[in-house]
Amino acid sequence: MSHNAEIIAVGSELLMGSVANTNAQDLSAALAAVGVNVYWHSVVGDNPARLREVLDIARKRADIIITTGGLGPTYDDLTKQTICEAFGKPLVLHEDILETIRVFFERNAHIKMPENNIRQAELPEGCTVFDNPVGTAPGCAFEADGIHVLMLPGPPFEMRTMLQRHVLPYLRTLSGEVILSHDIMTFGLGESPMEELLRDRMAQMANPSLATYAKPSEVRLRATAKAESAEAAEALLAPLVEEMVAFLGDVVYGVDVPGLEDVCFDLLKQRGWTIATAESCTGGRIAERLTALPGVSSVYRGGVVSYWTSVKADVLGVPQDILDAHGAVSKETARAMAEGARRITGADVAVSVTGVAGPDPDERGNPVGVVYIGLATPDGTFCRPLELGKRRRDRIQDLSTNHAFDVVRRYLTGLPINFKINQRP
Amino acid sequence: MSHNAEIIAVGSELLMGSVANTNAQDLSAALAAVGVNVYWHSVVGDNPARLREVLDIARKRADIIITTGGLGPTYDDLTKQTICEAFGKPLVLHEDILETIRVFFERNAHIKMPENNIRQAELPEGCTVFDNPVGTAPGCAFEADGIHVLMLPGPPFEMRTMLQRHVLPYLRTLSGEVILSHDIMTFGLGESPMEELLRDRMAQMANPSLATYAKPSEVRLRATAKAESAEAAEALLAPLVEEMVAFLGDVVYGVDVPGLEDVCFDLLKQRGWTIATAESCTGGRIAERLTALPGVSSVYRGGVVSYWTSVKADVLGVPQDILDAHGAVSKETARAMAEGARRITGADVAVSVTGVAGPDPDERGNPVGVVYIGLATPDGTFCRPLELGKRRRDRIQDLSTNHAFDVVRRYLTGLPINFKINQRP
Numbered sequence: 001m002s003h004n005a006e007i008i009a010v011g012s013e014l015l016m017g018s019v020a021n022t023n024a025q026d027l028s029a030a031l032a033a034v035g036v037n038v039y040w041h042s043v044v045g046d047n048p049a050r051l052r053e054v055l056d057i058a059r060k061r062a063d064i065i066i067t068t069g070g071l072g073p074t075y076d077d078l079t080k081q082t083i084c085e086a087f088g089k090p091l092v093l094h095e096d097i098l099e100t101i102r103v104f105f106e107r108n109a110h111i112k113m114p115e116n117n118i119r120q121a122e123l124p125e126g127c128t129v130f131d132n133p134v135g136t137a138p139g140c141a142f143e144a145d146g147i148h149v150l151m152l153p154g155p156p157f158e159m160r161t162m163l164q165r166h167v168l169p170y171l172r173t174l175s176g177e178v179i180l181s182h183d184i185m186t187f188g189l190g191e192s193p194m195e196e197l198l199r200d201r202m203a204q205m206a207n208p209s210l211a212t213y214a215k216p217s218e219v220r221l222r223a224t225a226k227a228e229s230a231e232a233a234e235a236l237l238a239p240l241v242e243e244m245v246a247f248l249g250d251v252v253y254g255v256d257v258p259g260l261e262d263v264c265f266d267l268l269k270q271r272g273w274t275i276a277t278a279e280s281c282t283g284g285r286i287a288e289r290l291t292a293l294p295g296v297s298s299v300y301r302g303g304v305v306s307y308w309t310s311v312k313a314d315v316l317g318v319p320q321d322i323l324d325a326h327g328a329v330s331k332e333t334a335r336a337m338a339e340g341a342r343r344i345t346g347a348d349v350a351v352s353v354t355g356v357a358g359p360d361p362d363e364r365g366n367p368v369g370v371v372y373i374g375l376a377t378p379d380g381t382f383c384r385p386l387e388l389g390k391r392r393r394d395r396i397q398d399l400s401t402n403h404a405f406d407v408v409r410r411y412l413t414g415l416p417i418n419f420k421i422n423q424r425p
Numbered sequence: 426m427s428h429n430a431e432i433i434a435v436g437s438e439l440l441m442g443s444v445a446n447t448n449a450q451d452l453s454a455a456l457a458a459v460g461v462n463v464y465w466h467s468v469v470g471d472n473p474a475r476l477r478e479v480l481d482i483a484r485k486r487a488d489i490i491i492t493t494g495g496l497g498p499t500y501d502d503l504t505k506q507t508i509c510e511a512f513g514k515p516l517v518l519h520e521d522i523l524e525t526i527r528v529f530f531e532r533n534a535h536i537k538m539p540e541n542n543i544r545q546a547e548l549p550e551g552c553t554v555f556d557n558p559v560g561t562a563p564g565c566a567f568e569a570d571g572i573h574v575l576m577l578p579g580p581p582f583e584m585r586t587m588l589q590r591h592v593l594p595y596l597r598t599l600s601g602e603v604i605l606s607h608d609i610m611t612f613g614l615g616e617s618p619m620e621e622l623l624r625d626r627m628a629q630m631a632n633p634s635l636a637t638y639a640k641p642s643e644v645r646l647r648a649t650a651k652a653e654s655a656e657a658a659e660a661l662l663a664p665l666v667e668e669m670v671a672f673l674g675d676v677v678y679g680v681d682v683p684g685l686e687d688v689c690f691d692l693l694k695q696r697g698w699t700i701a702t703a704e705s706c707t708g709g710r711i712a713e714r715l716t717a718l719p720g721v722s723s724v725y726r727g728g729v730v731s732y733w734t735s736v737k738a739d740v741l742g743v744p745q746d747i748l749d750a751h752g753a754v755s756k757e758t759a760r761a762m763a764e765g766a767r768r769i770t771g772a773d774v775a776v777s778v779t780g781v782a783g784p785d786p787d788e789r790g791n792p793v794g795v796v797y798i799g800l801a802t803p804d805g806t807f808c809r810p811l812e813l814g815k816r817r818r819d820r821i822q823d824l825s826t827n828h829a830f831d832v833v834r835r836y837l838t839g840l841p842i843n844f845k846i847n848q849r850p
Binding site: 012281303 | 447454455482702708711717
């Protein structure tokens with residue numbers, strides 16, 4: 001049986017624009033994977049009357065209602081009370097949950113549980129409790145009038161933890177259909193050129209299907225199939241993924257991998273090699289993405305953020321005559337930065353970035369978007385010059401970071417460093 | 426007159442979880458600033474029947490309806506058609522807009538306008554046209570049955586451009602009321618302790634009002650007032666903000682500032698000082714947050730990501746006997762890292778971080794969450810030791826980054842570097 005879900009986020013901070021509703025996004029992506037259609041997202045403030053109206057609309061059109069937020073200990077956290085009134089369920093105190101919350105406070109905050117938090121141990125009578133290992137508010141689920149109501153905490157990390165641990169297992173028992181996807185990750189081809197390449201092929205398909213999703217500077221091509229079992233869905237997907245990987249060639253950097261940095265990490269591990277970084281306009285973004293990966297210290301030695309030209313000279317050892325002759329933003333400096341980072345850290349390879357992130361041109365008149373990626377290796381030093389055009393500062397920084405990882409990936413897989421990059425990937 | 430708005434995002438990609446609804450966030454923040462209450466966000470797919478139902482609900486509860494998305498040239502872009510049917514408005518072709526779209530294609534894509542795009546020049550009869558300088562889909566607004574309907578494009582950059590250029594001026598003419606907020610930014614006091622401190626004071630208030638918003642490791646205390654004019658709202662806010670800043674003391678790092686790094690940037694600029702960084706477990710996050718700020722090169726020289734112990738020794742010059750005696754994660758190494766970064770870059774101050782981000786303890790048995798912040802200055806070297814407890818890797822990295830900025834802020838404002846966290850004021 002196919003289910004139609006509505007996701008209701010409760011929280012005035014969403015209506016004030018303080019945060020984006022990432023919970024609805026994470027839930028939607030996860031629900032699609034277990035065959036639950038999400039047809040509506042709603043957001044309402046910490047206001048019981050308006051929440052009640054939103055619930056009354058949802059119960060008429062959806063048979064799964066998932067709320068996020070409003071489970072906290074404070075007076076404006078009203079989700080449970082309002083839902084219990086709407087569905088005629090009494091709230092009852094769970095002594096065992098109260099004890100868990102008490103222990104959580106003592107262990108993590110080293111303080112006694114505030115009195116307020118007793119409210120978090122009150123849950124609808126007869127519900128399934130979703131325990132919260134990373135916060136104090138438990139979630140829960142119950143069925144009433146043929147509708148499954150799930151309440152989840154608002155802090156995104158708590159919500160995501162509960163989603164994986166409790167919500168997906170709960171929903172899998174409801175759904176008889178499986179939807180599986182594989183993501184073919186590409187870098188170097190814009191979304192429009194890719195859609196043009198694939199338009200005819202995509203139009204022929206129904207199940208499995210293909211769709212493109214553009215992240216800043218990357219395109220994810222998602223192949224999706226529905227079937228009665230995971231095996232049957234996989235059998236529909238495998239030949240399509242194979243076909244697309246062959247068709248798109250070396251712009252594909254992986255299938256079902258989270259990002260370019262993960263691919264670089266794997267390639268370095270396979271060789272037993274280490275890497276170093278030398279960053280100017282990306283200001284630590286390459287280092288940051290590498291060090292987000294647990295265990296990366298096996299391949300990442302470290303690097304230099306050489307924001308000032310003097311740091312390029314004094315710490316990385318870029319020769320002063322190169323800086324004088326070509327400037328800080330140049331092919332020659334990019335190469336010397338990579339060589340310097342490789343030398344001072346002892347890494348097998350080093351990648352560098354120097355460029356103009358804006359908002360203004362540099363003092364030599366290089367316009368915003370001029371960026372050079374350097375790569376020092378045992379086989380010599382390489383450079384990828386880029387003209388990214390006038391874009392926002394953070395877009396140039398992120399795009400340059402991706403190009404740096406792409407240069408590393410191409411070198412480690414034996415591909416040429418440079419290729420005819422689509423001007424605006 | 427006070428207006429109540431609903432923001433309706435149209436797009437199946439939102440219901441698939443491919444992107445977060447950042448448009449609703451950006452619109453909400455902007456609408457709050459011009460005194461329009463946003464009480465609901467809705468998201469619906471590219472399905473005319475469900476969009477029509479969502480519109481019929483919205484027109485009963487809101488007097489401003491703003492849609493994003495569904496204005497593209499393809500067959501599933503149905504927002505205009507559906508809204509015009511709902512409000513009984515005919516769609517008419519605007520020749521001048523058609524010409525603008527043709528020119529946009531030739532200039533930006535260097536191709537002839539595809540036939541499809543003619544649909545983008547069809548707009549509701551008698552509407553106010555919002556031109557789109559950064560894309561092809563124009564937006565528009567009309568009034569019908571006492572309801573203001575605004576349609577905006579879905580791509581976030583196009584939406585934001587149109588918001589500033591057209592939507593805010595349009596809405597300012599409608600609203601007779603102004604809502605103003607000030608954000609009192611704090612670091613070092615959790616959300617629950619702060620709420621407990623302020624509970625009685627908050628309960629007495631209606632206008633102006635106070636609310637807390639917890640970002641990871643920070644609490645924003647927002648004071649909000651409604652009045653007929655900005656001056657009158659400001660007169661309500663000023664004494665409250667002053668009272669709260671005095672009451673909370675030095676956990677307040679600023680009012681209406683975006684983050685700790687902005688405060689550090691300003692403090693350094695005021696002194697004409699420069700800073701450098703030496704990062705181990707934060708892996709470039711301090712550098713990244715500094716270099717996100719345009720113009721930061723006037724104060725930020727650069728730094729070292731000394732992920733390996735050998736980089737701490739070879740690049741930062743941390744003495745080998747300190748590393749041998751105390752290990753890479755120690756007070757002594759944090760101090761020596763900061764001193765090394767200050768020495769090799771020539772900066773006036775340097776901040777360092779070394780610690781265990783996890784998921785595993787380090788080889789000396791330091792548990793996850795043990796972190797040391799070092800600060801080298803002309804007045805000597807300081808250290809803040811932290812025990813952040815077992816948390817997620819990225820939380821420890823972000824929290825340590827904030828502590829590093831807080832140490833810099835406290836030093837530059839003449840406050841003690843260390844304080845008993847969570848037990849202040």
